[in-house]
Amino acid sequence: MKTETRSEQFHPPSVIGNILRKLHIDIPLFIGLFLISLLSFIILYSAGSQDMDILVRQAARVGLAFFLMTILAHVDPYQFKRYSALLFGLGLLLLVAVLVLGQFGKGAQRWLDLGIFRFQPSEMIKITTPMMIAWYLAEHALPPKPKQLLIAGILIIIPTLLIAKQPDLGTSLLVASSGAGVLFFAGLSWRFILAIGATLTGLTPILWHFMRTYQRDRVLTFLNPEADPLGRGYHIIQSKIAIGSGGIYGKGWLGSTQSELDFLPESSTDFIFAVFAEEFGLFGCIGLLALYLLIISRCLYIASQAQDTYSRLLAGSLAFTFFVYVFVNIGMVIGVLPVVGVPLPLISYGGTSIVTLLSGFGILMSIHTHKKFLPH
Amino acid sequence: MSRIYTIKNKLVESRLFLNRIIAAFIVISLLTSGLIVRLVYLQIVGHEHYASLAKDNSIKIEPLVPTRGIIYDRNGKVLADNTQSFSLELIPEQIKNIDDTLLRLQKLLDISDEKIDQFQKQRKRQKRFVSTPLLMSMSDQEIAKFAVVRPYFPGVDIQARLVRHYPYTDLASHVVGYVGRINEAEMKSLPIAEYRGSSHVGKIGIENSYESELHGKTGYAEIETNVQGRAINTVNSVLPVAGKNLYLTLDIDLQKTAYDALDTFNGAVVAIDIKSGGVLVFASRPGFDPNPFVIGISNDAYQALQSSDNQPLFNRALRGLYPPGSTLKPFIALAGLEYNAISVDHKTFCPGYYQLPNVSHHYRDWKRGGHGSVNMTDAITQSCDVYFYSLALTLGIDRMHDFLQYFGFGEKSGIDLTGEKQGLLPSREWKRNRRNQAWYPGETLITGIGQGFLQITPIQLARATATLANKGEVVTPFLVKKPVDPDATGSDTENPQENLELKPENIDSIISSMVNVIHGARGTAKSIGKDINYQIAGKTGTAQVFSIKQDAKYNENDIDFKLRDHALFISFAPADDPKIAVAVVMENGGHGGSVAAPIAGKVIKQFLGSNNEN
Numbered sequence: 001m002k003t004e005t006r007s008e009q010f011h012p013p014s015v016i017g018n019i020l021r022k023l024h025i026d027i028p029l030f031i032g033l034f035l036i037s038l039l040s041f042i043i044l045y046s047a048g049s050q051d052m053d054i055l056v057r058q059a060a061r062v063g064l065a066f067f068l069m070t071i072l073a074h075v076d077p078y079q080f081k082r083y084s085a086l087l088f089g090l091g092l093l094l095l096v097a098v099l100v101l102g103q104f105g106k107g108a109q110r111w112l113d114l115g116i117f118r119f120q121p122s123e124m125i126k127i128t129t130p131m132m133i134a135w136y137l138a139e140h141a142l143p144p145k146p147k148q149l150l151i152a153g154i155l156i157i158i159p160t161l162l163i164a165k166q167p168d169l170g171t172s173l174l175v176a177s178s179g180a181g182v183l184f185f186a187g188l189s190w191r192f193i194l195a196i197g198a199t200l201t202g203l204t205p206i207l208w209h210f211m212r213t214y215q216r217d218r219v220l221t222f223l224n225p226e227a228d229p230l231g232r233g234y235h236i237i238q239s240k241i242a243i244g245s246g247g248i249y250g251k252g253w254l255g256s257t258q259s260e261l262d263f264l265p266e267s268s269t270d271f272i273f274a275v276f277a278e279e280f281g282l283f284g285c286i287g288l289l290a291l292y293l294l295i296i297s298r299c300l301y302i303a304s305q306a307q308d309t310y311s312r313l314l315a316g317s318l319a320f321t322f323f324v325y326v327f328v329n330i331g332m333v334i335g336v337l338p339v340v341g342v343p344l345p346l347i348s349y350g351g352t353s354i355v356t357l358l359s360g361f362g363i364l365m366s367i368h369t370h371k372k373f374l375p376h
Numbered sequence: 377m378s379r380i381y382t383i384k385n386k387l388v389e390s391r392l393f394l395n396r397i398i399a400a401f402i403v404i405s406l407l408t409s410g411l412i413v414r415l416v417y418l419q420i421v422g423h424e425h426y427a428s429l430a431k432d433n434s435i436k437i438e439p440l441v442p443t444r445g446i447i448y449d450r451n452g453k454v455l456a457d458n459t460q461s462f463s464l465e466l467i468p469e470q471i472k473n474i475d476d477t478l479l480r481l482q483k484l485l486d487i488s489d490e491k492i493d494q495f496q497k498q499r500k501r502q503k504r505f506v507s508t509p510l511l512m513s514m515s516d517q518e519i520a521k522f523a524v525v526r527p528y529f530p531g532v533d534i535q536a537r538l539v540r541h542y543p544y545t546d547l548a549s550h551v552v553g554y555v556g557r558i559n560e561a562e563m564k565s566l567p568i569a570e571y572r573g574s575s576h577v578g579k580i581g582i583e584n585s586y587e588s589e590l591h592g593k594t595g596y597a598e599i600e601t602n603v604q605g606r607a608i609n610t611v612n613s614v615l616p617v618a619g620k621n622l623y624l625t626l627d628i629d630l631q632k633t634a635y636d637a638l639d640t641f642n643g644a645v646v647a648i649d650i651k652s653g654g655v656l657v658f659a660s661r662p663g664f665d666p667n668p669f670v671i672g673i674s675n676d677a678y679q680a681l682q683s684s685d686n687q688p689l690f691n692r693a694l695r696g697l698y699p700p701g702s703t704l705k706p707f708i709a710l711a712g713l714e715y716n717a718i719s720v721d722h723k724t725f726c727p728g729y730y731q732l733p734n735v736s737h738h739y740r741d742w743k744r745g746g747h748g749s750v751n752m753t754d755a756i757t758q759s760c761d762v763y764f765y766s767l768a769l770t771l772g773i774d775r776m777h778d779f780l781q782y783f784g785f786g787e788k789s790g791i792d793l794t795g796e797k798q799g800l801l802p803s804r805e806w807k808r809n810r811r812n813q814a815w816y817p818g819e820t821l822i823t824g825i826g827q828g829f830l831q832i833t834p835i836q837l838a839r840a841t842a843t844l845a846n847k848g849e850v851v852t853p854f855l856v857k858k859p860v861d862p863d864a865t866g867s868d869t870e871n872p873q874e875n876l877e878l879k880p881e882n883i884d885s886i887i888s889s890m891v892n893v894i895h896g897a898r899g900t901a902k903s904i905g906k907d908i909n910y911q912i913a914g915k916t917g918t919a920q921v922f923s924i925k926q927d928a929k930y931n932e933n934d935i936d937f938k939l940r941d942h943a944l945f946i947s948f949a950p951a952d953d954p955k956i957a958v959a960v961v962m963e964n965g966g967h968g969g970s971v972a973a974p975i976a977g978k979v980i981k982q983f984l985g986s987n988n989e990n
Contacts, residue, residue: 142389184400187392244418244426282419289408296404304397312393316400323404327411334414 024073024369026302032295033346033361037062039288040347046254047267047275048349054268058349065358072362076370080363081310084135088128088155094121095162122163122171123356127363129159129175130321133182134313142309143187152183167212170328170341177324181317185303219338236335239274243334250281268349270341273333292326299361302368311367318360325357438599439573442592443538445619447552447582449628450654450857454543455552456583461539461671462519464511468499470531477529478510484525485518487511490675498557509575512671513539540576540583540670544628546663547635550691551626551793551855553581554666570594576670580691582622585794586856592619623857625654633982634960635659637975642686643962644693646838646853647979650954653842653851655791657958657979658835660696664688695797697831698961700785701917702759703946704826706844706886708767709752711779713882717770718752720885725749726762732769732817739765739821742918756889757896759916761825768824773815776823777803782876783840784850785832791853799836802829827920838959841946845913845954847883848876887913891951900969901945904977912980913954914947916969940964945972949980956983 020027040062041055048054098121133152140148156179163172184193208216242256256278267275277285299319306312325345331337333344343353418426447456464485471477478492487510495510511518519534526532540555542548555576558566562577571577572594578584595616600609634645638661647657664681668674681689690696712718728746729738741747741761747754755763768776781787786801800806802823804815822828835853842851890913894905900916919942943965948957958976965971 141385142392185393185396187389187396240418240422241426241430243415244422245430247419247423247427277415277419282415285415285419286412289412293405293408297401300397300401304394309389309393316393316397320400320404323407327407330411334411334418336410336414 021369023070024365025070026073026298026365026368029295029298029302029361029365032291032298033066033358036291036295036346037066039291042253043272043276043279043347044268044349046256046279047272050254054349061354065355068355069358069362069365072359073365073369075366077308077311077363077367078370080131080314080366081135081138084128084131084310087124088132091121091125091128092159092162095125095159097121099162099165120352122166122168122175123352125159125163126171126175126178126321126356127318127360129156130178130182130314130317133179134310134317137182137186137313138308138310143189144183149183149188149192152179156180167215168341169215173328173340174321174324174342178317178321181320181324182313184320185313185316235271235339239271239333240335242274243277246278246281248282250277250279250284253279255279270329270339270343270348271333272348273330273344276347277334289326289330292323296323299364302364306367307371315364315367318364322357322360438597440595440597440613440616441573442594442616443618444540444555444576444592445590445621447590447622447624449624449626449631450656451627451629452623453628455548455624455626455628456540456542458538459541460536461513462534463509463537464514464518464522465507465509465533465535466495466499467507467531467533472530477532481510481529481532485511485521488674491672494672507533507535509535509537512537542666542670545665545667546688547632547659548626548628549581549663549666550660550693551581551624551631551658552666553583554579554669555583556669557672572596579669580795581793582624582855585792586622590619590622593617624855625649625652625656625857626658626855627656627983630979630983631657631659634975634979635661635663637978638962641962641965641971642692643960643965644696644834645958645960645975645979646693646834647956647958647983648838648842648851648853650842650845650851650948650957653853654857655835655853655855656956656983658693658855660690660692660694662686662688691793691795692961692963693834694791694793695795696833696961697797697799698834698942698944699828699830699919700826700832700837701919701942701944702761702826703837703915703917703944703959704780704824704830705756705759705764706890706915706946707780707783707785707840708764708771708776708824709756709889710844710878710882710886711771711776712752712767713885714779714878715771715775717775718767720752723749723751724755724760724763724766726760728762730762730765730821732821735818737818739818752885753889753892756886756915757892757899759900764824765821768820769817771824773802773804773820773823776820777801782850783843784836785830785840787836789833789835789839789853791835792855796835797833799833800829800831826917834959834961837944837946837961838957841948841959842957843876844883844886845948845957847880848878850874850876851957887951890915890947894947894973901947901973903969904973908981908984910950910984911952912947912949912977913951914945914973914976916967916973917944917946918942918967919944921964940966943967943970943972945969945976947973947976947980949984956980 017027020030041058044058045055132155136152136155137144137148144152156176160172160176160179163175208219211219245251246256256275276288280287296319299315299322303312303315303319306315322345325342328337328340328342329344329348332339332342343350345357346354444458446454446458449455464481466474466477468474478495481487482489482492491511495508499508514522514534522529522532522534542552542554544552556579557575558571558577563571566577570591570593574591574594578587578590583590593616595614597613598611600611630647634647634657638645638659641661643661645657645659646655648654649656668677709718713720726741726746726748728741728744730741731738739761742759746762747758747760750758750760750763752763754760771779780801786799788796788798802819807813807815807819807829819828823830839851839853842853843849891911893899893914893916894901894912896902899905901914904914905912921939921941941964943960943962945960946958948954956979958979960972960975962972962975
């Protein structure tokens, strides 16, 4: 068993490195996140019609998110474990509050207005759900027994349904996969995974029954975008045109004609990958995917080096959820998955997801930089 | 033992976890490769195809707006159609300095600031290359003025658009309604795909309640455009399907007769074809000109309509609430007969007032000195209040409530217009729930003569009258002939669904009493019964707007016009084979017999007269 400490693994020569280490910052992860944030500004400048206001607002959010990440990296992972259940319960309570308050408002209600800023409990639940499941499973021997699986399953389903009811299909999908990620790393048997996959496929008609009209529209549009080229299919058709016209080398920065001429809707938010693909081409796309893959690999490495079950499960799940983010967003933009409202992590315009994501990375850094020597 | 187990377990766990990390990495790599394969497919294999769509010439999908259906009356007269109108439109994308352009246009064509604001609002909601109207229905002069300087205004052009037009203006404004610009709330509730390119939506009346039929199905064209977004060539298109034309049961000539007859009074006239339920007249006076609403009514004009004392925007026939007054009496008498509370020959002595046992309050009859001894026919013919006070007390509020409900009082008539008011048919329960009070016998009395809490709409009154004339077969009023089809001439039969199963002899004696109201020597509306070869059945009514003190005397000339009684009249004809039922409500009209009855008389005579000729 490895017992090396952090300082033995890395020897950054600079003063900055020393400061970062004092801050409990994981340098490879930090570099990856920093690069991708930089890329975000570059592409946002182009996608947002070169509007500096957008960049300034985004910069404020990213700054806040990095700050929060640093703070969380400082916290001992033991504290996360200790407050897992409490935080999860609090998150659920806030979710219910949003739903109840939403009854009085109009339509979709995701926000809780706290006066100074608006808070989205579904974002918090994205992190507290894997914390809760990891905490619960870590209390027992792994792999989990059927009874523990059942309880864990229920714990995942409750927030998932509450968020789906808001309705926010994208977020509920991410919450469910963060919980499922924990179960996977906890050693859920492959046979069981296959069985669940089969059951879910069987449940599709029932799920269909409970979907809202616009959610059904999205699925139908995904299956046949040409059926409604003016309405729902418009996004997918236009985004494919943008991506395909980019070719291998792309049209160059600020060279996208599709988003410039307003053909591509939501080009700064959910569909920003289409702008990226149009301007930077296949090479750019592969580069971006490689950068994402590097970040995910580093996260998985951190998980593999974690010292206790709770930290491993949580770290693994956070890495996995990050990938789901990337996969679902890019999948929908290139037309292999239905359109659900999931932003491209760390690149799309919009604050809440960036804050949540970097909080997750803060926890990962905390896990990696608070190692204790194990007795042999 | 347990310690060893735990340690061993930790090792197993650790190995298991490492396996999972590796598995996860493999799955993630595979899925990422999947994404890359798809990207290769789009960006290398499909590149030429997509590049040709996007590069020099881009395919733009433009909605093709369907033509809105035309609304006709029962004789094919046009109530709403689409006329060509010229509007000044701007394409923001092609204008360098939009504020300056607007300023110059404003000077040139004398455009109001309000219209500029409206344009700015709409512009923000639309894409930059969408042509947005600034000035609608331009005059020939304006067109000429702009044509001269057109070269100095790139991105500004005159466009021909179809604009909704209502030839009968105020006459049918409340039935036909109007279309107006789609507002932000409607933007959210309308099906987006169907309304791409549509700027207007039905706001009230038939235009609103049959919006989906009238609108039609939006088509689209794939248009090749150059880099500036200007159309070069249409590649492919799916044509729009025009909205369906609607044929109403309304007779616009009859409507005009009724509307004109209301003259300077505010009020409503509703006439129903009894056999089908088709509404022949649905007049609410005053009306308003719906045409300005289509092109965007100015704030001042709208405020003027809103704040007018006569409330021209208020659909009295559908939403006006009035006490039915004495027009309720035939229904109460019928209830008395059906519940065996009275016989036709039962007599009540009317001294000019009625007193509840042990109560000093005098419930007055409209006729000072009273009607003497009256039977049912006398009571209806002369509208004796005392007879009905007495009958109401015998029936009790519960039975009256139930019976009146069968005729649709206090219920929406179900006419195919949105926004109908329900009115109020009071009951013991209602008073307990809403006012937390017990029901008093005095309230039963005044309900018996159509006063008190009772509030009904003119369409309800007409429907109840039609149901009565139809001998208890419930009539459901409607305005649009079914089936809704562009080339259907339309059969307007919509069979009555429900029969109240009233005894024929009871109905007959009520009808003959109502005939007496018009053709009897002492009838309250005998003025309209002359010079016709058939009989009209009717009942006058006067609804109190304010109550007079016990010892005071109501004098029409002494009180303010707005506090004068409402005049009502219900009727149907011919009495032996009823075809048309008419209800008239005239606000502050005074006595029903003298002002309201002649209006119904004109409508009936015109309808039956023209029908006889056919």
